[in-house]
Amino acid sequence: MSASTALLTDRYELTMLDAALRDGTAHRRCVFELFGRRLSGGRRFGVVAGQGRLMSLLRDFRFGDDELRFLRDERIVSPETVSSLENYRFTGSISGYREGELYFPGSPLLTVEASFADAVILETLALSVLNVDSAVATAASRMSIAAGDRPLAEMGSRRAHEQGAVTAARAAYIAGFTATSNLEAGRTWGVPTMGTAAHAWTLLHDTEREAFQAQVESLGTGTALLVDTYDIPEGVRQAIDVAGTGLGGVRIDSGDLPLVAADVRAQLDELGATGTKITVTSDLDEYAIAALAASPVDAYGVGTSVVTGSGSPTAGLVYKIVARQGATGEWMPVAKKAEGKGSQGGRKSAHRRILDGRATHEVVRIAGAFDRDGRVDPVSGERDLIVPYIVDGEIDASHEGASGVRAARAHHLAVREELPVQALALSRSDPAIPTLYLER
Incomplete structure (x- = not known):
């Protein structure tokens, strides 16, 4: 096993886990969703990236002796919770948008169905990966569109954290850049290198x-x-x-x-x-x-701007509980309703409505009570946006490594052709297509 990723998290996730184990709610089945309430920087579309990296990091989301000792010595959680984490492994399911996919406000980019104990402690890791990678990918896609057929090289390693430079090169390549100056990105993710x-x-x-x-x-x-x-x-x-x-x-x-x-x-x-x-x-x-x-x-080399999201260094994504099972097993939608920071409760399916080869709407269908799968098939003229990443704790390895990066890049370049012409403008504006919420 590689170095543990279990402490790449915020303390309150483990204190919530500790309290939930005490009051008996830790094993309630829940659905959490990762989404954006709006597009950062007034962009007209977003590009989601980082899912393949997240799956690799979740393989190492284990609490080893050092991690358990830290939790115990710092009295972050009770001794009983420390013991419960000794054999921790995520056993839930994760689905979501394909890496490299376009997204819009409200798009359910990741859906995590698991016990509260399993799902809540993934919040920080999932957000830290997808927020930064998606910000870079969105900026990189806009640059790729502006460049047209001219190649783009990512050259921002000296303007980023040493590991952030590697992940930025990966995200930029997925979103249309052709090469990177960073050798570790070449070795780890198969991104072509130049210099x-x-x-x-x-x-x-x-x-x-x-x-x-x-x-x-x-x-x-x-x-x-x-x-x-x-x-x-x-x-x-x-x-x-x-x-x-x-x-x-x-x-x-x-x-x-x-x-x-x-x-x-x-x-x-x-x-x-x-x-x-x-x-x-x-x-x-x-x-x-x-x-x-x-x-x-004939070609461009871009550094600082792409690795920092060109003025929007985070995609502004959030991770919220949207449904849970009650004491008798029935599913119920739940949602935060605070002004300006509310969300739509209920598990969701997502499709993109296409007319004459161009996207016209993001269609998000919301379930009230639902079965374990909770998904619906797209209707005629719609494209299904959701794919499985983890099913009952088993990770689909096809999204990981260099082959996953190549697949994400190919997918992005293909679906970018669906963008309506107004999405290609660089000025700040509303999202290029509206999001429709439909009950099912």
Whole structure:
């Protein structure tokens, strides 16, 4: 077993568990849902990501000797509760939206059916994974849409927590980026990696020409040379002089990018390097990428903006109990009703209404009393959004690892084609499609 993930949680989850074991409610069957009341940052759609990571983390959600000792020594829960956690394993069921799926306000992204004891202690882990991964994926998708057919590389490792950099690269790749600079993301999740040299490489050498020569000798003429350490036109001349007109690419990391890119393209063409690509970096976000749409740019590298959600570092998702069984086994909907923070009680099924290939509505059907499954099939013209992740404690491994990432990426790129045209705009607005709540 890997390092335990059981204490990646908030204290009150275990104190609730402790109290529920004392008063006999811990084993009541409950349904919890993870959803967003609104889309962060005034975005027109969201992209959910992190489910595959969450499943892997739940495999290690166990209380070992060190975790139990901490709970005991700090008197966080009673000795009886510590004993009950010795053999803890999640035995409930989890279903939800596929990773990479689009979502809107109220979308039931994860549904956890289990005893209160099993379900309540997953809140923090589930939210910490999906809130950050979905924020990155949503920002990355907007950047991918703005970039069109031009490739995007994620280069934000130095602007994030060391593990957050890996998960951000994963989420960005799912949402349309083509590569990452982060090697751990490549090893763990199968994300393609890229990278050549920084300004430090040029400054290490006595001349820019010597730096270019050494890079070409090491990486070949297909490499991309960073031409803006000193004077950009001179850097371009030196690059082509060293590598020839077959140079793979040049990278620009400073200046007024639309103007500089146009000048560099003209210079490359004049020198006969008509096939040399231009990659631009330098604090890009979706708005800067969109502004470069008419410029002769071939690829983008994005750092800070994508790993921080481009101004919305969390998706604002919440995890709430929506139904529970009563003392005699009957199911009843429950919900918080506070103004501005209320939710819809009852277990839900979710479908997307499609007309002529375009999404028109998010359809959420709410159950009152329901059987164990609680789901309904979509009607004609609707697509079912829910898939199983865990059934009676058994995790579906197809969502995990590099293969799960590839499947999530393919799914995202496919369903993005369903977005109505108004969803592609970058300005703040209402969600691109409304959410309909229907009783069943």
